[in-house]
Amino acid sequence: MAYVAVRGGQAAIEASIHRLGWQRARGLTVLGVVACREGLQALVDQVMSEASLYDEDTAALAIKQAEGSPEEAVFLLRAHRSTLARKYYSRAMGGESLRLERRISACFKDIPGGQILGSSRDYTHRLLNGALVEETLDDLERLVATFEETVDGIPLPSTDRLPKVTEYLRQEGLLARPVPDLSPPGDVTKQYLTFPARRSERLQTLTRGQTGAVSALGYASMRGYGSVHPTVSELRVGLMPVTVPDPLGGSDAGQDEDYYVGEIRVTEVESLIPVAVPRGPGVFDLRFDLGYGCCFGQNETKTIAMSILDQCLETPEEPYPTHDEEFVLSHIDAVETTGFLSHLKLPHYVTFQAKLDALRHQASREKP
Amino acid sequence: MNHTTHFAFFDEGSKREIRRAILKAVAIPGYQVPFASREMPIARGWGTGGLQLTLSLVGLNDTLKVIDQGADDSVNAVSIKALVGASTGIAMTDQTSQATLIQSRHRIPEVPLTENQILVLQVPMPEPLRPIEASEQVTKRLHAEKEYSGAYLSLFEDILRYGTMAAGADHPVMVEGRYVMAPSPIPRFDNPKLDKNPALILLGAGREKKIYAVPPYTQVKSLDFEDHPFRVEDFGGAHCSLCGTQGVFLDELYDPTTGRTWHQCNDTSFCGRNAP
Structure with a gap:
């Protein structure tokens, strides 16, 4: 009796899914969704940004279900997101309206409103902290109490609506004042992205890009494949108020009738990139270009990379892949990238057989 | 937090949007119609294009x-x-002749299709010109201008290099004398079945966000040359070891005990029906 190709796939697949559940459970430790949200804030931020869905509780649930895999958590949120009705578009928002938690500039030491370090791991030494192994609730309470005691009574600088560093450069005439594009933005989640893309579509695609992919391309551009070395004019982290126009107010509803729907934490970066503009034969003017990045949550590396890539894609004449919008925008989406790579695990028996036939056909023709 | 289960997963607005793209695709055979591909609970690259077509078309009957x-x-x-079943409760079948809607990854069934059937093919790479041109902006223009010399040239180069048109599956076709189309990675064996097929054939690429169609009785011709005619896979007279059928697409299997190669119908439902 000949060997029979394996059938009964359905039972095997169900057993595999069953085993996946066991794998998550076998440590007999319940990971609470609240623990995910409070203890894994950086991952929550990364996942919300790549999923383009701002909801910390749902993101925490996705992270728990995905056992901490960012690509899987993003996948879960995106699939969930596509079942949600989108009822309103918010008003255009800008970084000027941020309630700041952190704000630094690499351009000037002294900026109006001051440098505000906020919370950042930038200033820590990356040494493993063994004390965390035995950490208790008491330890946390003590930490919180000590911090609150320290800040109590210290006059805090105003963190509301500080002017942008770029505003100072514009007043000096060192940075061109952009002409605002008041056309309604596209929506890459509802419409097929066509090339050349509009800037609104480029920024949307970049902000929901996979953190590693966006960072890698931004880095490549700085390292020589694009030769962009930006200076961070300003990096801001803070809470951005979101308002929607009165849905019953018609198209001419005034801003006073807007509804405030809450605030979201975002990271915003404005980068300055020096560029040489030819003025005549062999004569160049030096000019600053502005690159813009904005991401959900505290996602500083990705937002800096986004600001670099924004400027790259605004200058498509440069001969580098990082300036080619199809190359950049078509390859940074977490769900598309991981989906197509993982499909290689599917059976390819038929397609492979067809290739095999072509190979054998060639070999048989070459036989003397 | 529980999922609301709408019939066939999508809200009706999403289904209508996909159906509009389908209508356009049927009206322009072989032309790739962009659509706002949704993110699905299965992975991009795992048949989300075909699945969206199926979900937008499926009805209770x-x-x-x-x-x-x-x-x-x-x-x-x-x-x-499992996904379509859970959200629709409709009947499933293995038998090609009993199905009204067939979603397939990379095969056209051996049993001939009829006018009452729709075949949905899953497509990984919808752009037949992508191997010769990476840019979407450029390939769109090439299609608009019916500039297909690059497609023929790449087959010609294959012949020069390998002595044969090396394309394995996904051998490009000309649809109704107008658009060059990727038939999805079906084996060359299935390409002739596209020609003047009585069924409506729809192709969906979820990740690449394209829908295209071969309407019933459309002329579909595999690209080739007069002196190098298109050739389907050759199984050298082999037959299915289970049902004895010849002239169908066969899986090649290896028996580790005897060390011999043997064959079996690739279309498992077709083979099962004929098995003694």
Whole structure:
């Protein structure tokens, strides 16, 4: 009796899914969704940004279900997101309206409103902290109490609506004042992205890009494949108020009738990139270009990379892949990238057989 | 937090949007119609294009068959059937002749299709010109201008280099004398079945966000040259070891005990019907 190709796939697949559940459970430790949200804030931020869905509780649930895999958590949120009705578009928002938690500039030491370090791991030494192994609730309470005691009574600088560093450069005439594009933005989640893309579509695609992919391309551009070395004019982290126009107010509803729907934490970066503009034969003017990045949550590396890539894609004449919008925008989406790579695990028996036939056909023709 | 279960997963607005793209695709055979591809609960690259077509078309009276590389119970087919079944409750079948809607990854069934059937093919790379031109902006223009010399040239180069048109599966076709189309990675064996097929054939690429169609009785011709005619896979007279059929697409298997190669119908439902 000949060997029979394996059938009964359905039972095997169900057993595999069953085993996946066991794998998550076998440590007999319940990971609470609240623990995910409070203890894994950086991952929550990364996942919300790549999923383009701002909801910390749902993101925490996705992270728990995905056992901490960012690509899987993003996948879960995106699939969930596509079942949600989108009822309103918010008003255009800008970084000027941020309630700041952190704000630094690499351009000037002294900026109006001051440098505000906020919370950042930038200033820590990356040494493993063994004390965390035995950490208790008491330890946390003590930490919180000590911090609150320290800040109590210290006059805090105003963190509301500080002017942008770029505003100072514009007043000096060192940075061109952009002409605002008041056309309604596209929506890459509802419409097929066509090339050349509009800037609104480029920024949307970049902000929901996979953190590693966006960072890698931004880095490549700085390292020589694009030769962009930006200076961070300003990096801001803070809470951005979101308002929607009165849905019953018609198209001419005034801003006073807007509804405030809450605030979201975002990271915003404005980068300055020096560029040489030819003025005549062999004569160049030096000019600053502005690159813009904005991401959900505290996602500083990705937002800096986004600001670099924004400027790259605004200058498509440069001969580098990082300036080619199809190359950049078509390859940074977490769900598309991981989906197509993982499909290689599917059976390819038929397609492979067809290739095999072509190979054998060639070999048989070459036989003397 | 519980999922609301709408019939066939999508809200009606999403289905209508996909159907509009389908209508346009039917009106322009072989032309790739962009659509706002939704993110699905299965991975991009795992048949989300075909799945969106199926979900937008399926009705209560439909009977669905899903095949993955010829098999009704392979991973992808099982997963898609489970998802459509859970959100519609419609009947499923393995038998090609009983299905009104057939979603397939990379095969056209051996049993001839009829006017009452729709075949949905899953497509990984919808752009037949992508191997010769990476830019979408450029390939769109090439299609608009019917500039297909590059497609022929790449087949010609294959012949020069390898002595044969080396394309394995996904051998490009000309649809109704107008658009060059990627038939999805079906084996060359299935390409002739596209020609003047009585069924409506729809092709969906979820990740690449394109829908295109071969309407019933459309002329579909595989690209070739007079002196190098298109050739389907050759099994050298081999037959299925289970049912004895010849002239169908065969899986090649290896028997580790005897060290011999043997064959079996790739279309498992077709083979099962003929098995003694």
